[in-house]
Amino acid sequence: MAAERWRRKAHSVADLRRLARRALPRMVFDFCDGGAGDERTLRRNEAAFAEIELLPEPLNGTTGRDLSVELFGRRLALPVLLGPTGMAGMLWPEGELAAARAAAAAGTVYVMSHGSTVAIEDLAERHVGPRWFQTFMYRDRGLTRAMAERAAASGYQALVLTVDNQVLGVRERDLRNGFTIPPRIGPGGALDVLRSVSWLWRMRRRRDVTFANYASGERRDILSLGAYIGTLLDPGASWRDVEWLRGLWAGPLLLKGVLHPTEARRAVATGVDGVIVSNHGGRQLDDVPAAIEALPGVVAAVDGQIPVLIDGGIRRGADVVKALALGARACLIGRPHLWGLAVAGEAGVARVLEIYRDELDRVLALGGWDGIAAVGRGALWRRGGSPFGDGVREARGAALVRAS
Numbered sequence: 001m002a003a004e005r006w007r008r009k010a011h012s013v014a015d016l017r018r019l020a021r022r023a024l025p026r027m028v029f030d031f032c033d034g035g036a037g038d039e040r041t042l043r044r045n046e047a048a049f050a051e052i053e054l055l056p057e058p059l060n061g062t063t064g065r066d067l068s069v070e071l072f073g074r075r076l077a078l079p080v081l082l083g084p085t086g087m088a089g090m091l092w093p094e095g096e097l098a099a100a101r102a103a104a105a106a107g108t109v110y111v112m113s114h115g116s117t118v119a120i121e122d123l124a125e126r127h128v129g130p131r132w133f134q135t136f137m138y139r140d141r142g143l144t145r146a147m148a149e150r151a152a153a154s155g156y157q158a159l160v161l162t163v164d165n166q167v168l169g170v171r172e173r174d175l176r177n178g179f180t181i182p183p184r185i186g187p188g189g190a191l192d193v194l195r196s197v198s199w200l201w202r203m204r205r206r207r208d209v210t211f212a213n214y215a216s217g218e219r220r221d222i223l224s225l226g227a228y229i230g231t232l233l234d235p236g237a238s239w240r241d242v243e244w245l246r247g248l249w250a251g252p253l254l255l256k257g258v259l260h261p262t263e264a265r266r267a268v269a270t271g272v273d274g275v276i277v278s279n280h281g282g283r284q285l286d287d288v289p290a291a292i293e294a295l296p297g298v299v300a301a302v303d304g305q306i307p308v309l310i311d312g313g314i315r316r317g318a319d320v321v322k323a324l325a326l327g328a329r330a331c332l333i334g335r336p337h338l339w340g341l342a343v344a345g346e347a348g349v350a351r352v353l354e355i356y357r358d359e360l361d362r363v364l365a366l367g368g369w370d371g372i373a374a375v376g377r378g379a380l381w382r383r384g385g386s387p388f389g390d391g392v393r394e395a396r397g398a399a400l401v402r403a404s
């Protein structure tokens with residue numbers, strides 16, 4: 001899409017989603033956009049933010065707003081990180097590198113997925129900026145160890161262990177579109193791909209796009225390799241393994257996919273440095289709570305001992321403010337940065353981050369909060385008319401804490 005044309009249409013994250021939908025073949029768009037089962041959790045992630053409202057105090061006389069946040073000894077310009085997303089290179093050539101560069105320019109962290117199409121070492125060589133690495137617990141603990149060691153050797157500052165993906169979720173859009181194993185592009189699918197001319201042109205030399213961090217003996221296409229990776233994951237992974245990983249990774253270790261307060265408390269006891277409240281963007285277990293609903297229970301459980309981060313459904317600067325007001329230290333975005341990537345590569349991701357920054361700044365200004373640190377629960381109102389503090393959602397979080 002010509003540079004100025006897409007920019008003129010990209011005023012919000014939702015705009016970038018619309019543009020991405022037009023730019024990508026349907027099956028590729030749906031792969032990024034979709035969720036597991038009936039997609040109830042996917043929808044709730046976004047809808048739950050609309051149930052929390054902001055209670056401004058405009059006469060606080062705020063002038064400059066500080067959007068920066070401290071995480072593991074490093075100050076980030078923005079409390080919005082790019083979350084790990086596999087196969088970003090399917091949307092844009094070397095998509096992970098493009099996204100990482102946009103993150104660095106915005107002064108924030110790029111979390112590289114295990115399933116990147118650019119290798120751990122390649123990204124490290126070609127990108128200057130804060131980067132973390134996301135991994136899994138594999139049946140072969142030697143592979144988990146090797147991933148961690150490669151990340152450490154390449155200067156990744158933190159390790160993220162995703163715990164909600166040890167069995168692959170089923171995204172039915174992928175099945176309906178034939179985006180499955182082995183890939184079946186029927187006549188309908190071929191027509192659909194042909195409509196995405198710019199994408200086809202950009203990706204013409206990228207037919208061999210694959211997961212770059214796995215050494216696979218035989219040559220596989222990306223889809224059957226995805227299934228193969230599924231067989232590497234250990235559904236029996238437990239706290240013993242987290243302890244083991246803690247022992248071999250010296251830097252900050254985060255668990256991603258924590259929803260239950262008991263797990264959050266156990267994470268603290270195991271020496272984990274941070275938890276990410278996440279339901280994998282509704283792509284794994286459907287019918288779990290929206291991430292923002294689970295947040296208060298986790299925040300209460302860790303009781304300030306380690307930072308709590310969150311992802312899932314964060315589409316506006318206002319959503320970031322709500323998450324921070326409920327005790328999150330920072331947010332991660334998954335799909336939104338992929339939409340930007342699909343539209344315009346690095347410039348598209350930069351635009352997405354710029355939108356979050358501008359919206360966040362404006363919300364703080366209108367709310368009378370002179371920075372992120374000034375936003376607390378008093379800034380929130382439950383839709384329908386009560387201060388947030390005594391709402392159903394908090395009661396739910398507290399009940400979970402008590403029950404655990």
Ligand SMILES: Cc1cc2nc3c(=O)[nH]c(=O)nc-3n(C[C@H](O)[C@H](O)[C@H](O)COP(=O)(O)O)c2cc1C
Nearest residue numbers: 032083084085086113162280281312313333334335
């Ligand atoms: C296409 C895609 C690929 C993803 N791949 C991974 C992954 O490799 N590892 C991981 O921990 N999470 C992965 N996720 C989940 C994201 O890290 C994040 O939890 C989720 O997208 C957040 O929700 P949001 O998309 O509403 O922001 C992926 C998400 C998407 C959309």
